[in-house]
Amino acid sequence: MTAKTFVCRAADVPANGIREVGTAGGLKLLVANAGDDYYGYQAICPHQDVPLCEGLYDGSVLTCHMHLWQWDVRTGAPIGLAEAPLEKYPLIVEEGAIYLGVQPSALDVGELFHGIAPRCIEALVALARRETHELGSVLYRPGDPAADFFVLEAGRVEFLIGRDDRTSPGGFMLKKGEVFGWAALLDGQPARIASARCLERSELLRINGRAALQVLESEPAAGFDVMRRLAALIARYLASSGAK
């Protein structure tokens, strides 16, 4: 059994307040208190490298002061303007001391599956094949069958739309939990329209789309949630900035 990683004393976190803490392993965490509960999150805003401990917090909603991105402190789910969830670090409180818990799967971190029924997450995790790809490896090319989708665990993947010398950049993925290749979850999208290439050594979860849809069909509430989020995700890639 490995020793638990100590984070801080519970008394070090102000009541209904936040505090940045560094662990012995070099991890920087934001620890938030809400009544009897403590939550651990990435210390830096996923938007623009601003320390979240400088933000505003009212005991339930955490706000980055720079651009007012907000999150539900219980889940790390984005609220309002925020375009990304916070990476959550489960904490264990024992006799007044806070320790790091077990890190969740990338599946439970990303915006598509985050927080859905644990049964469902477990079934998806069981379907997932963990793969490591070296810098430069191509995961798929235009025209390849779109059977699987991917969840980024670590690394960086870029997309190119088009083929041969007529290509244009289609963005890149760099956050744990980001989902790509989602054509595998859609009807009538049998083939890839872009190529995906690793810009650094990357760890991925590969999940068969059809099998994942069966899991979601068996849990309609979770399935509905995931489809709603998938629609929002696709809309974000289609969107113009729009008047807000």
Place this chain on the structure above:
Amino acid sequence: MRVQVNARNRGFQFEARPDEQVLYAGLRAGVDLPYECGTGTCGTCKAKLVAGRARDAWPQAPGRKYLKPGQGEILMCQCVAEGDLTLEVSNFVNASDPGACTPGACSGLLRDQKTLTHDVMSFGVELDRPRDFDAGQFVVMAAPGVVGYRAYSMVNYERAARRLEFVVKRKLGGGFSEWLFGSVREGAPLALFGPLGKATFYPAVGRNILCIAGGSGIAGMMSILARATEERYFESHDGWMFFGVRTMCDAFFLEELSRIRGNFPGRLAITVALSDGPVPASAARDWPGLQFAHGLVHEAVKHAMAGKYRNVRAYVAGPPLAVDAALRVLLLEAKLTADNIRYDKFT
């Protein structure tokens, strides 16, 4: 020069003129690149140089403190392409909203420089051609012999404006303001780029309007009041304006504010908050349409607005400390959602 920007969601290509900042080239081409101040202080427009060579127009820009050293990061508002460039931006970037006023470069002549208080001046810029802007927007401006651009919000509001109005607070060591305060500048040629900024008001917002301004942050709020007045907005919506200054000697635009208030006595309230010292008895007598309060502007808001935040869209501008204090009130006490708070924080 061809500039390629690879964003998180897609790529964009646009042309940049020699000596043109990449940010301005992109915005002009209808690419909604990330930015806030547009003048090198906020760091929002940072990008990574992937290929090509760029020159930094202002290596001392304070916004460079947000760049990670040794990683080829640059500020798009300061870098000028010295050939074809490829940049990477880790934000989602989209084409500009079709309803937004497309920014561009233009020139103008300085007109009617006027002293408003001991450290605030107003002036107009007569433009070389008419320009559209939204209420609450700003332009960046360069004066002859002064290095770099400074951002100033328009005070007036009109479509196809031939003239823009500004207020400038004197800042010790501030290039543009010292230039302006230093002499009579009537007719001086100015280079402008804009309009910029998303803290805009348009009547379709359909909400009650709360404006909070510290000092010269009042500029954009005057533009918002001008547009709202033109549309008779305060006949169907409530409006509150809070204007924070130190003392009565630092207050300006009181005549204009009184006049605007006079149009909508039922639903528009305007409060001047004086942070240094009590409200003189003469204030209420001289300005019967306005209210006066002693204290910092966010305190005046807190006091007067309790229980009135339903269906409110707030606009905030002023010195960073005043803006932060106001945001705290709006988020933590008023519980406004973040999308109903618009602010500029770079005076």
